[in-house]
Amino acid sequence: MDKKIKVLVAKPGLDGHDRGAKVVSRALRDAGMEVIYTGIRQTPEQIVATAVQEDVDSIGLSCLSGAHNKLFPKVVDLLKAQGAGDVLVFGGGIIPDEDIPGLKAAGVAEIFLPGTSTEDTIAFIKENVTTA
Amino acid sequence: MSCTENKARLAERQEQWQVMVEKALARFPERKENFATTSGIExxxxxxxxxVETIDYNDEVGFPGEFPFTRGVQPTMYRARFWTMRQYAGFGSAKQTNERYRYLLEQGQTGLSVAFDLPTQIGYDSDHELSDGEVGKVGVAIDSLADMEILFDQIALDKVSTSMTINAPAAVLLAMYIAVAEKQGVSSDxxxxxxxxxxxxxxxxRGTYIFPPQPSMKIITDIFSYCKDNLPNWNTISISxxxxxxxxxxxxQEVAFTLADGLAYVDAAVKTGLDVDVFAKRLSFFFNVHNNFLEEVAKFRAARRLWAKLMKExxxxxxxxxxxxxxxxxxxxxxxxxxxxxxxxxxVTMQALAAVLGGTNSLHTNSRDEALCLPTExxxxxxxxxxxxxxxxxxxxDTIDPLAGSYMVESMTSEIEAKALKYIEKIDDLGGVVKAIEAGYMQQEIGDSAYAYQKSVETxxxxxxxxxxxxxxxAAPENLLRIKKEMELEQLKSLKAMKANRDAAAVAASLKELRRVAESGDNLLPVIVSAVKTYATLGEVCGVLREVFGEYIEG
Incomplete structure (x- = not known):
């Protein structure tokens, strides 16, 4: 049997809008993944520490406050610094289209915008996580 | 015809109609099997x-301006004065936001509504490490009285009413508002x-907490008490x-959890010795208006009725x-x-119409681009x-509460009231709101509803x-409003300059006095007002309170 995919859903920064993060967490769980939700108001350092400690395959970052350009790349950089650069990082929130190329160049694998079906997120994780 | 005969005739007619319905259903099934609302109301x-047979008009519906206020809180409602048109706004620097306010007032807006950025809402200055990337993003950055002076520049505070979306540091922002008014020559009353x-x-x-529940409730009742004596026309809370x-x-759930919060505030204030008939008139509420038009209209009517009964009983x-x-x-x-x-x-048009038909006292209508960015002008x-x-x-x-008497709206109003009261009683059983929060009760209920809604959208x-x-x-949307990266740097620069120019000894003395009062348990408002006048920053004032009261950590 395949190992369960382990995902950390996290809310970096000061933003308290966690409806999306919680809905996605539940949908991933229903899709058979093991999900840890950090709760709100986490620093990139806290998120990466949890990710490393829990040995997750993927991190989903949710930010609706507009601070994504600072926070998402910081998480990716810290992961690399901890030797966990293989963790698949994706994000979601109120993110302008024009920011997406920059976030991808910084190492965020995919950005999901408002109106995305949770099925799409699930499919993306299954296709891109390598649980070796 | 007598009442009984009428009822019998109605029942008979309905049975006949049902036969017709069955025939119609056999040929054309309905669009859905179940037409319930998201609240589970059929x-x-x-x-x-x-x-509506069991709804007594005099007791349950009544007249506008009279208990239980189902039809509205004023005797003439919008025939005298429309609701206050109040657009929530704030972004970037105080100067940018001041420009938007003056634009909105020129366009006929009748009240201001301040959106603060997240660092301000959580009591951090723009130069705090956790503020990095968040300054000026979801609202205006306010670090000290200096920013607040710019925010209300050329806006006469005795002429305009201002709503501020500020919670944990509300006392500090209110103090700054009082200080700005004083500089304009406007007394706090x-x-x-x-x-x-x-x-x-x-x-x-919502997530912008700072302190644990107990000191938070203490600050809130301090505000009730201070405003009763000094700001008699100020709404001391907007229970949201x-x-x-x-x-x-x-x-x-929206009605139930909001009213449950309201009951907790009233209870806390009464326990500190405040007279309910002195402070309760300054309590105000804040609701959402969503898509289900009829349910929303009924929701507002039900909320008014239930609150009136709870306050009385x-x-x-x-x-x-x-x-x-x-x-x-x-x-x-x-x-x-x-x-x-x-x-x-x-x-937004339909939602706004539902709010008006529900008798709202003021209204914000969202802008079309807000799923993408902050709204453009x-x-x-x-x-x-x-x-x-x-x-x-x-x-x-032109007429008050025009949907009253609709069989559907009156029935729905009563059903929402009954269901909300059940939730409130459940929260009572859990030991009140704070205990229910600690048990994760509301979080679970809200999460379940959110997930069910998402599923229904996906299917x-x-x-x-x-x-x-x-x-x-x-195509990708164009002409979106962006906050420039330089904004954060400029805010940091002006904060640094302000700190260099103020009377450092006066700031230190006011913060020391703040600590003493916070430890003593006396009312915090007078010392906070004094502190902000020395240009002590929001972060400095909240920093002292953090040290005295501790911080809340999500369970």
Whole structure:
């Protein structure tokens, strides 16, 4: 049997809008993944520490406050610094289209915008996580 | 014909109609098997006088301006004065936001509503490490009185009413507002406005808490007490269901959890020795208005009625003003779509109409582009015009509570009231709101509703036009409002300059006095007002309080 995919859903920064993060967490769980939700108001350092400690395959970052350009790349950089650069990082929130190329160049694998079906997120994780 | 004969005839007619319905159903099945609302209230095929038979008009519906205020809180409602048109706004620096306010006032807006950035809402200055990337993003950055002076430059504070969406640090921002007014020569008794100051919902729906519940409740009752003596026209709290709904609750849960929070504040104030008939008239509320038009209209009527009854029954309120629920409404941000964003104008129009038919006292209409970014000036103007068109052109404001007496609306009003009361009693059983938060009760209920809603959208049981049906290929949206990166740097520069120019000894002395009062348990407001006048920053004042009161950590 395949190992369960382990995902950390996290809310970096000061933003308290966690409806999306919680809905996605539940949908991933229903899709058979093991999900840890950090709760709100986490620093990139806290998120990466949890990710490393829990040995997750993927991190989903949710930010609706507009601070994504600072926070998402910081998480990716810290992961690399901890030797966990293989963790698949994706994000979601109120993110302008024009920011997406920059976030991808910084190492965020995919950005999901408002109106995305949770099925799409699930499919993306299954296709891109390598649980070796 | 007698009443009994009428009833018998109605029942007979309904049976005959049912036969016709069955025939119709055999040929044309209905669109859905179940037409329930997201609150689980059944939308019956047809409502008749039988559905309102048990509702006593005099006791349950009554007259506008009279208990239980089902039909509105003022005797003449919008015939005298329309609701306050109040657009929530704030972004970037105080200077940018001041420009937007003066634009909105020029366009006929009748009240201001301040959106603060997240560092301000959580009591951090712009130069705090956790503020990095968040400065000026979701609202205006306010570090000290110096920013507040710019924010209200050339706006006469004795002429305008101002609502401030600020919770954990509400006392500090209110103190700055008082200080700005004083500089304008306006005494605090002339000030009209509202601070949100509703920390309980921050723990389970919005997230900008600082202190643990107990000191938070203490600061809130300090504000009640201070305003009663110094700002008699100020709404000391805006007990908010808006964010509960945005977090995913149903309409019934929104009413229930908001009123439960309200009861907790009243209870805390009464326990400190305040007279309910003195402070309760300054309590105000804030609701969401979502898509289900009829349920929303009924929701507002039910909320007013239930609050009036609870204030009378639980706290022995005697004055009508202590029992009347006055509220602001905002159209549902979570209902806006990033896809085909112009459709949002139509959604907002219908939501706003429901709020007006529900008797709101003030209203914010969202802008079409808010699923994408902060609203541009053009979008905000359309949103404001939407309210003006409803007010001046639609005619709905010319008679009071026009949907009263609708079998459906009255029946739904009673059902929402009953279901919300059940939730409140459940929270009572758990030991009150704070205990219920600690047990994760509201969080679980809201999460369940949010997830069920998402599922219904994904199965297309709930159609969202332009998202899961009637979709088109769209180009990336253009002309969005962006906060420039330089803004954060400029704010840091001005904060540094301000700190270099103030009287450091006076700041230190005021913070020392603040610590002493915080430790003593005396009312904090007078010392906070003194501290902000020395240009002590928001972060410095909240920093002292953090040290004395501790910080809340999400469980």
């Amino acid at each position: 939308m019956k095929r047809l409502f008749t006088p039988a559905d 002339k000030l009209r406005g509202t601070i949100q100051n509703d920390v309980l919902k921050e723990y389970f729906a 269901g808006y964010h509960i709904r945005e977090a995913g609750s149903s309409a019934v 639980r706290f022995g309120a005697k004055k009508a003003s202590s029992m009347m629920m006055r509220f602001h409404t905002q159209t549902a941000g979570c209902s806006l779509t990033a896809q085909q964003p112009d459709n949002n104008v139509v959604r 053009d979008s905000v103007r359309i949103a404001l015009r939407t309210q003006q068109i409803i007010a001046h052109e639609s005619g709905v404001a 297309v049981e709930q159609v969202i036009v332009g998202v899961n049906k009637f979709t088109i290929e769209e």
